[in-house]
Amino acid sequence: MALQQSIDLALASNIGGGGLPQTALDAALSAVGHAMKRLAEDDATGRLPLLHMPHTSDDLASIREAAAWLRRDATDVVFLGTGGSSLGGQALAQLKDYAVPGAGRFADGPRVHFLDNLDPVTFDHILHKLPLSSTRFVAISKSGGTGETLMQTIAVLSALDRAGLRAHPNDMFLGLSEPRKPGGRNALRDLLEPEGVRFLEHHTGIGGRYSVLTNVGLLPAAVLGLDISAIRNGAADAYAPFRDGRAAKDAPAALGAALNVAMAMEGKNIAVTMAYADRLERFTRWWVQLWAESVGKNGKGSQPVAAIGPVDQHSQLQLYLAGPNDKLVTILTTGVAGQGPLIDEKLAQRAGEPGFAGKRIGDLVAAQGRATADTLAKNGRPTRRLHIEKLDERALGELLMHFMLETILTGYALGVDPFDQPAVEEGKILAKQYLAQAK
Ligand SMILES: O=P(O)(O)OC[C@H]1O[C@](O)(CO)[C@@H](O)[C@@H]1O
Numbered sequence: 001m002a003l004q005q006s007i008d009l010a011l012a013s014n015i016g017g018g019g020l021p022q023t024a025l026d027a028a029l030s031a032v033g034h035a036m037k038r039l040a041e042d043d044a045t046g047r048l049p050l051l052h053m054p055h056t057s058d059d060l061a062s063i064r065e066a067a068a069w070l071r072r073d074a075t076d077v078v079f080l081g082t083g084g085s086s087l088g089g090q091a092l093a094q095l096k097d098y099a100v101p102g103a104g105r106f107a108d109g110p111r112v113h114f115l116d117n118l119d120p121v122t123f124d125h126i127l128h129k130l131p132l133s134s135t136r137f138v139a140i141s142k143s144g145g146t147g148e149t150l151m152q153t154i155a156v157l158s159a160l161d162r163a164g165l166r167a168h169p170n171d172m173f174l175g176l177s178e179p180r181k182p183g184g185r186n187a188l189r190d191l192l193e194p195e196g197v198r199f200l201e202h203h204t205g206i207g208g209r210y211s212v213l214t215n216v217g218l219l220p221a222a223v224l225g226l227d228i229s230a231i232r233n234g235a236a237d238a239y240a241p242f243r244d245g246r247a248a249k250d251a252p253a254a255l256g257a258a259l260n261v262a263m264a265m266e267g268k269n270i271a272v273t274m275a276y277a278d279r280l281e282r283f284t285r286w287w288v289q290l291w292a293e294s295v296g297k298n299g300k301g302s303q304p305v306a307a308i309g310p311v312d313q314h315s316q317l318q319l320y321l322a323g324p325n326d327k328l329v330t331i332l333t334t335g336v337a338g339q340g341p342l343i344d345e346k347l348a349q350r351a352g353e354p355g356f357a358g359k360r361i362g363d364l365v366a367a368q369g370r371a372t373a374d375t376l377a378k379n380g381r382p383t384r385r386l387h388i389e390k391l392d393e394r395a396l397g398e399l400l401m402h403f404m405l406e407t408i409l410t411g412y413a414l415g416v417d418p419f420d421q422p423a424v425e426e427g428k429i430l431a432k433q434y435l436a437q438a439k
Pocket residue numbers: 082083084085140141142143144145146149208209293421424
């Protein structure tokens with residue numbers, strides 16, 4: 001297990017009255033214990049295919065084959081898709097410097113682009129800048145009906161047409177969507193299949209925000225040369241305590257769920273995840289969708305906030321330390337001590353910081369993560385510490401599965417369905433109506 005979790009600094013017994021009373025945690029552990037029974041049934045009945053994903057390997061060859069096809073002679077691979085059809089891939093891609101400030105520009109080829117937010121200026125710009133003949137496009141949508149992804153796909157087909165490449169979209173495009181339902185429509189397939197574009201099948205039993213361990217997340221990871229089987233092995237590590245039938249307090253994801261449920265019982269409805277690593281920034285965004293769409297219903301759920309450190313110490317931390325005491329703050333650190341540039345002694349003296357001398361940048365970041373957790377606790381703010389010594393495929397797989405399990409169990413314990421998102425549909429329908437009326 002790469003992931004270490006401590007909830008000590010969330011408890012009133014350690015941080016004073018602002019922390020969680022043991023009674024609330026005990027009640028929450030009992031609720032999560034019941035949720036675990038339901039999860040065990042989900043596993044045994046096959047109702048929740050996600051639970052079998054960590055131990056699945058028969059699809060890995062086809063994912064690797066599709067990734068190799070995309071990479072062949074490609075300068076750029078563009079992933080179209082939004083929400084759960086993009087964020088998991090992005091979280092994994094950050095291990096290879098995707099969207100890491102500064103470093104992303106120098107990442108080894110092919111360049112990958114996740115165009116998840118529909119912005120006309122960006123999309124136009126990118127279509128004009130991309131070397132289209134050496135670019136491969138992957139359109140991902142579970143439903144096949146998401147407006148943003150359909151518009152992007154149409155725009156790309158038209159751009160290929162203008163560039164004289166329309167005869168070959170099957171060489172440049174790959175689709176990933178659910179199989180067409182009998183008698184039903186799948187607009188993405190309707191668009192691309194007549195062009196001869198090949199499709200990978202989206203798992204029908206795994207929703208977008210839980211799809212990071214399927215081909216949705218692993219295809220981009222494989223394009224970037226990541227070890228996709230290690231990602232699944234890491235996920236198996238997070239699930240092992242459940243398979244072993246451990247008690248809630250001894251299964252890290254269940255304990256995390258209990259922490260969230262206890263916070264809800266105390267009326268504290270904000271959950272902050274602050275990761276001290278550039279390569280976990282997309283992970284925090286992935287978690288925001290997972291949490292918000294899964295637990296935010298029937299008037300329940302907590303507000304997820306994504307933060308990274310140390311930079312957000314300089315923007316958000318004041319509020320967490322001295323604003324309303326209504327948050328669970330999770331501080332996620334990695335083993336960066338001893339890493340990075342060495343700080344010259346004389347220059348450190350000149351800067352008036354003798355304590356920097358002979359240290360590495362990673363030493364400061366490690367100290368900052370530790371200091372933030374301790375300062376939050378000293379100020380009576382419930383704080384959870386998570387630590388991964390080495391951030392690699394296996395550790396990230398464990399982290400992703402940990403949070404999916406924590407989310408599902410929290411949903412079950414709060415009495416909400418963690419797998420649907422009915423409220424989002426209303427706005428989508430209205431937007432399509434407005435679009436039809438627009439001149
Ligand atoms: O993969 P799809 O079907 O295009 O959906 C994209 C995203 O849109 C949502 O349905 C919300 O609108 C998310 O749950 C989902 O991840």
